[in-house]
Amino acid sequence: MPTGSVAITGDEQELRSLARWLRDEDDLRGRVSLADRPIAAGEMGGVLDSVVVVLTSATAGQLVKSVFGWLGQRRHASAVVLKARNARGAEIELKCGSAADASVVLGDLRAFLSDGE
Template sequence: MEKRGDSEMPSARCTLTLRVSAGSGVETEAHLVSLRDWLAAEDVLRGRVELLARTPRPGQMGTALDVLAVALGSGGAGAVLARSLSTWLVQRRADVTVHVSRGDGQTVSVEVRRASDPQAVIGAVGRLLEGGEE
């Protein structure tokens, strides 16, 4: 982490991974693609959001979309990610949980039921970026 002013900010090379949990695998993939499209529409995040697929398990055909990788840097990308994720969750019509992880293993999970309070989502992701615990 590099220090900027009074607060800790993520380094320019900080990459977060986002996993979505929602019902069936097909439903989860649909939410993951939706989240990717939503985040990629943000100017600050454009070109920084990538869908990653996992290797198929024995007996499975093809790969499954598994996770989003979001590369953060300067310019307030972390704050934009937290705000955008909060808005996306509030608009979900299904039970959805997003798990956000840093490279060092710190994780925060945000459920759609909790997303009715956008500030709670922004705060949870913000604490993860600052290195604090939820």
């Protein structure tokens, strides 16, 4: 089964909200974590950089559905960027904005994960 990971980038407060939303999904539970960017000189601690989701081609649909569901619930809808890495280490960036993007993002993500087999 093709596997990979997705790092979702955006505003720190938005990322924390998205992580809570994704963790409520049964299919994604235990696959969602928060990642800090490396601590820079003069900083006292890490700064949230992304939400990381480990997934398979089977859970990719739930991830995309959940991300677009979360975006649809936001008062100030914004876009997030999915940065996916497949099992071979190849990377792709997919922008998630309007609901119309959902089927294209899902198709591209599944095809990308399958290429990593």
